[in-house]
Amino acid sequence: MPIAESATSPARAPSETAIEVDGLECSYGGVDILKDVTFKVGRGESVFIIGPSGCGKTTLLRNIVGLNRPRNGTVKFLGQLFSSADVAARRLLLRNFGMLFQSGALWTSMTLRQNVSLPLEEHTSLTRNQIEEIANLKLAQVGLGGFEDYYPSEISGGMKKRAGLARALALDPAIVFFDEPWAGLDPITSRKLNALIRQIRDTFGTTLVIVSHELGPIFSIADRVIMLDRDARGIIAQGPPRQLAESSTDERVKEFLNREVNTT
Amino acid sequence: MPVPTEPARVCAATRTEGGRLEVDLSGEWRISDHPPAWADILGDQKPESVRFNAAGLGSWDTSILLFLLEARVGCKKIGVECDIASLPEKMRLLLEQFEATLKTGGRREQGENLLTTVGLATEHATSNLRGILNFVGECVLSATRFPGRAKKFRWGDCLDQMQECGAMSLPIVSLISFLVGLTFAYQAAVELRQFGADIFVADVVGLSVVREMGPMMAAVILAGRTGAAFAATIGNMKANEEIDALEVIGLSPIDFLVLPRILALALMMPLLALYANCVGILGGMVVARAILQIPATAYWVETQSSIDLTDLNSGLIKATTFGLLIGLSGCLRGLQAERSAAGVGRATTSAVVTAILLIIVADAIYAVVFHALGI
Numbered sequence: 001m002p003i004a005e006s007a008t009s010p011a012r013a014p015s016e017t018a019i020e021v022d023g024l025e026c027s028y029g030g031v032d033i034l035k036d037v038t039f040k041v042g043r044g045e046s047v048f049i050i051g052p053s054g055c056g057k058t059t060l061l062r063n064i065v066g067l068n069r070p071r072n073g074t075v076k077f078l079g080q081l082f083s084s085a086d087v088a089a090r091r092l093l094l095r096n097f098g099m100l101f102q103s104g105a106l107w108t109s110m111t112l113r114q115n116v117s118l119p120l121e122e123h124t125s126l127t128r129n130q131i132e133e134i135a136n137l138k139l140a141q142v143g144l145g146g147f148e149d150y151y152p153s154e155i156s157g158g159m160k161k162r163a164g165l166a167r168a169l170a171l172d173p174a175i176v177f178f179d180e181p182w183a184g185l186d187p188i189t190s191r192k193l194n195a196l197i198r199q200i201r202d203t204f205g206t207t208l209v210i211v212s213h214e215l216g217p218i219f220s221i222a223d224r225v226i227m228l229d230r231d232a233r234g235i236i237a238q239g240p241p242r243q244l245a246e247s248s249t250d251e252r253v254k255e256f257l258n259r260e261v262n263t264t
Numbered sequence: 265m266p267v268p269t270e271p272a273r274v275c276a277a278t279r280t281e282g283g284r285l286e287v288d289l290s291g292e293w294r295i296s297d298h299p300p301a302w303a304d305i306l307g308d309q310k311p312e313s314v315r316f317n318a319a320g321l322g323s324w325d326t327s328i329l330l331f332l333l334e335a336r337v338g339c340k341k342i343g344v345e346c347d348i349a350s351l352p353e354k355m356r357l358l359l360e361q362f363e364a365t366l367k368t369g370g371r372r373e374q375g376e377n378l379l380t381t382v383g384l385a386t387e388h389a390t391s392n393l394r395g396i397l398n399f400v401g402e403c404v405l406s407a408t409r410f411p412g413r414a415k416k417f418r419w420g421d422c423l424d425q426m427q428e429c430g431a432m433s434l435p436i437v438s439l440i441s442f443l444v445g446l447t448f449a450y451q452a453a454v455e456l457r458q459f460g461a462d463i464f465v466a467d468v469v470g471l472s473v474v475r476e477m478g479p480m481m482a483a484v485i486l487a488g489r490t491g492a493a494f495a496a497t498i499g500n501m502k503a504n505e506e507i508d509a510l511e512v513i514g515l516s517p518i519d520f521l522v523l524p525r526i527l528a529l530a531l532m533m534p535l536l537a538l539y540a541n542c543v544g545i546l547g548g549m550v551v552a553r554a555i556l557q558i559p560a561t562a563y564w565v566e567t568q569s570s571i572d573l574t575d576l577n578s579g580l581i582k583a584t585t586f587g588l589l590i591g592l593s594g595c596l597r598g599l600q601a602e603r604s605a606a607g608v609g610r611a612t613t614s615a616v617v618t619a620i621l622l623i624i625v626a627d628a629i630y631a632v633v634f635h636a637l638g639i
Binding site for chain 2: 062065066067090091094095097098099101102103105106107108118119121122123164167171
C-alpha cells in the first residue's frame with residue numbers, strides 16, 4: 001500500500017452538488033467508450049477519475065466540460081444544465097470552471113501574462129492594469145513570478161503545467177478540471193505540482209476533478225475516486241481511495257490501488 | 265584466432281511415419297534469413313496428419329512463427345490435422361497470438377467492395393459538405409457578433425496577419441505578376457504583329473491582367489502562402505489542445521482565430537490585386553518597348569483607353585471574394601485537422617487544394633455573371 005498523508009481539506013462534508021453527471025454515454029470515432037455513467041461531485045470535494053489506459057477517463061472529462069458532445073445523458077454544473085444549454089447559458093457556466101490540459105495547452109503566440117489575462121479579458125470588465133496585476137499574482141501563486149513575459153516555447157514542461165494552472169485559476173473558478181496533470185513530469189516537479197494543487201484546494205475550497213492514475217496524489221488529495229473500466233464501459237467502483245484499496249471486493253480495483261505492493 | 269562459424273542454416277526436414285508427416289525443425293531461425301515455404305516442403309505428399317518437432321532447434325524468432333502459421337493454414341486448407349504439441353510452450357503461445365491477430369485482423373482498410381466504397385465516399389462527402397456549411401454559418405454568425413465585440417476583437421492579430429499576407433507577399437506577387445504580364449505581351453505580340461496591330465498588345469495585356477490574371481495570380485500565390493500557413497497554424501493549435509483551451513474559457517475559435525485572419529485577407533487581397541495589376545502592366549510594357557519598339561507613353565495611353573473603372577472593379581470584386589475563400593479554406597482545414605503531425609500536413613495540403621479549386625469555381629461563376637450583366 002502506498003504511504004501518503006491522509007486526504008484532508010477544509011470545507012469537508014460537501015453540502016451542495018457542484019457537478020451532476022447523469023446517464024452519460026460517450027463515444028469516440030463511432031465506438032462506444034462509456035455507457036450510463038452517473039455520479040455527483042460535491043462542492044469542495046476532490047474527486048479522481050481513475051482507471052487503466054484506454055478506459056475513457058479523458059473522454060469522460062472532455063464530455064463533461066463540453067469539448068465533446070455526449071451521445072446521451074446530462075451534465076449539470078452548480079445545479080444548472082450544461083450539456084444541452086444554449087451558447088449564452090453555456091458561456092455563463094464556463095466562468096465557473098477552469099481546466100488544466102495534459103500538455104498545458106498554452107497559447108504559443110502569447111506570453112504567460114497574456115495567456116492568464118485572456119480569460120479575464122473575456123469574462124470581466126476589469127481595466128487592462130487590473131487584469132495584468134491579477135495575471136501577475138496568479139503566475140506568482142504558481143511560482144512563476146518573473147516569467148510573465150516569457151513565451152511558452154521558452155519554458156520547461158513543468159513550468160508550462162504551472163502556467164496552465166495559473167490560467168485555469170484566473171477567474172477563481174469554483175471547479176477545476178485536471179487532465180493527467182502529473183504526466184511527463186519528473187518526481188520533484190510532480191511533488192511541487194501536487195503541493196500546489198493541495199494548496200489551491202485548501203485555500204479556496206475549490207472542487208477538483210482530476211483524471212490521473214498516479215497513486216501518490218490519489219491517496220494524498222482525493223476525497224473520492226471514481227474508477228472506470230474498459231470492459232465494463234463505465235464506473236466499476238467509487239468511494240474514498242483508502243477504503244476501496246482495503247475493502248473493495250473487486251479484484252480490478254484492489255489491483256489498481258494496491259499496485260505498489262503487488263509488483264508481480 | 266578463432267574463425268567465426270556460420271550459424272546452422274534453417275532446416276525443416278521431413279520424414280514419413282505411417283500416414284503422418286514428421287517435420288523436424290532445426291538450425292538457427294532468423295528473420296533476416298528467408299524461411300522455407302510450406303508448399304515446397306509438403307510437395308505432392310498427402311499425409312493424414314502433420315507433426316512438428318523442435319528437438320534440434322537452435323535459436324529462433326518470428327521467422328519460425330511465420331513458417332508455422334503458413335503450415336497451419338495450409339494444413340487446414342487441405343483438411344489435415346496439424347500437431348504442434350511437441351513444440352516449446354513459448355512458441356505455441358506466440359503462435360496462438362499470431363493466429364488471433366489474423367482472425368481479428370486489427371483495423372482493416374475499409375471499402376473492400378464497390379458498394380461499401382461508394383457508401384463511405386458518399387458519407388464522407390456529405391459530412392465534408394456539412395462541415396463546410398457549419399463552418400460558413402459560424403463565420404457569418406461571428407461576423408454578426410463583430411459590432412458588439414469590436415472592442416474585444418483581436419486587432420493586433422488582424423494587423424499581424426495583414427502584414428504577413430500583404431506586405432510580406434509583395435516580392436513573390438511582384439515577380440509572378442511581372443512574368444505573367446511579360447508572357448501575355450509576348451504571346452500577343454507574335455499574333456498582332458502579323459496584322460500591324462502592335463499597339464493593341466497594351467489592350468490585351470491591360471484587360472487580361474486587370475480583369476483576370478492580376479486577382480487570379482495574387483489569389484493563387486496567397487492560397488499557397490497564406491492559406492497553407494493558416495491551416496498549419498490552426499492545425500498545430502488543435503494538436504496542442506490550444507483550441508480546446510479556448511473553448512473551455514468560452515471563447516469561440518471562430519471569433520478568436522478565424523475572423524481576424526479572414527478579415528485580414530479580405531482587406532489585403534484587393535490591394536494586392538491592384539499591385540499585381542500595375543506590375544503585370546509594367547511587364548507588358550517592358551516587352552512592348554523591347555520587342556515591338558512601342559514607346560512607354562504610347563503603351564500607357566493605349567492601356568488607359570482600353571481599361572475603364574468597370575474592368576478594375578470587376579477585378580477587385582473577384583479579389584475580395586478570393587481572399588474570403590482562401591481565408592475560409594485555410595481556417596476550415598486547420599480546424600478539421602487531425603491531432604497529429606501528419607494530420608497537420610494533410611490539412612495544409614488540403615487547404616491549398618480547396619482554396620485553388622474554390623478560386624477557379626468562383627472565377628468561372630463571375631465570368632458567367634459578368635457576361636450576363638454586360639460588365
